[in-house]
Amino acid sequence: MSKKVTPYKNSDQGKKEQVTQMFDTISKEYDNLNRVISFGIDIKWRNKVVDIVGNTNPTTILDIATGTGDLAINLTKTTATKIVGLDISDGMLEVGRTKINKLQLNNKIEMVLADSEEIPFEDNSFDAITVAFGVRNFEHLEKGLTEIYRVLKPGGTFVVLETSVPTKTPYKQGYQFYSSKILPTIGRLFSKDKVAYKYLSDSAASFPYGEAFNNILQKIGFIDIENKPQTFGVATIYLAKK
Numbered sequence: 001m002s003k004k005v006t007p008y009k010n011s012d013q014g015k016k017e018q019v020t021q022m023f024d025t026i027s028k029e030y031d032n033l034n035r036v037i038s039f040g041i042d043i044k045w046r047n048k049v050v051d052i053v054g055n056t057n058p059t060t061i062l063d064i065a066t067g068t069g070d071l072a073i074n075l076t077k078t079t080a081t082k083i084v085g086l087d088i089s090d091g092m093l094e095v096g097r098t099k100i101n102k103l104q105l106n107n108k109i110e111m112v113l114a115d116s117e118e119i120p121f122e123d124n125s126f127d128a129i130t131v132a133f134g135v136r137n138f139e140h141l142e143k144g145l146t147e148i149y150r151v152l153k154p155g156g157t158f159v160v161l162e163t164s165v166p167t168k169t170p171y172k173q174g175y176q177f178y179s180s181k182i183l184p185t186i187g188r189l190f191s192k193d194k195v196a197y198k199y200l201s202d203s204a205a206s207f208p209y210g211e212a213f214n215n216i217l218q219k220i221g222f223i224d225i226e227n228k229p230q231t232f233g234v235a236t237i238y239l240a241k242k
Contacts, residue, residue: 016139024091054078058127065134069096119147132161136207158240164209166233
């Protein structure tokens, strides 16, 4: 079982409120820091998610924990005519809306402020649902996944891109050093929130990745579950069907 990780150890707030506050604070610097922290490889991972979803020829897509909308914007390359980006942080959504306006994609992408554990859509609403680097921030993981299952159409595709921990030497040791020492240092240097990037590395390390996450998806009711490790296992793409 994974340990519970919260961003602010001395706070009386729950994880959900803390995560919202954290992402509101770092929203304007999030995109640039992501590129630095991942050496730009996160772009390649998101493109793989777009390819996977695109192969299913969706009409409607829900991108949960959309943040500043990077994945939602990339998903416009698919056949989808309607893409909804959902996030709990209004600060992140505002950055995303600015990007979408500049790209003149308002007719395709709608940004919605909402909780992934209480998705404001009817059962069986979407052909595909994606989450990139967001499921580890769910306060109640199984509740969030159950909501995703509810709004996904039968036969629909669920794709998760999430950080994971390499299991092979020397990648495991290199990842541990980078995530525990380098990543928080970069966050402290470039971010107004001095705790945020330590939380991001801690939450990645505690997330039930690989087979453990597959088992949770299966418990919720998903079928045809696969996990595809990326870049020596520092991230994983999970695929599932309803």
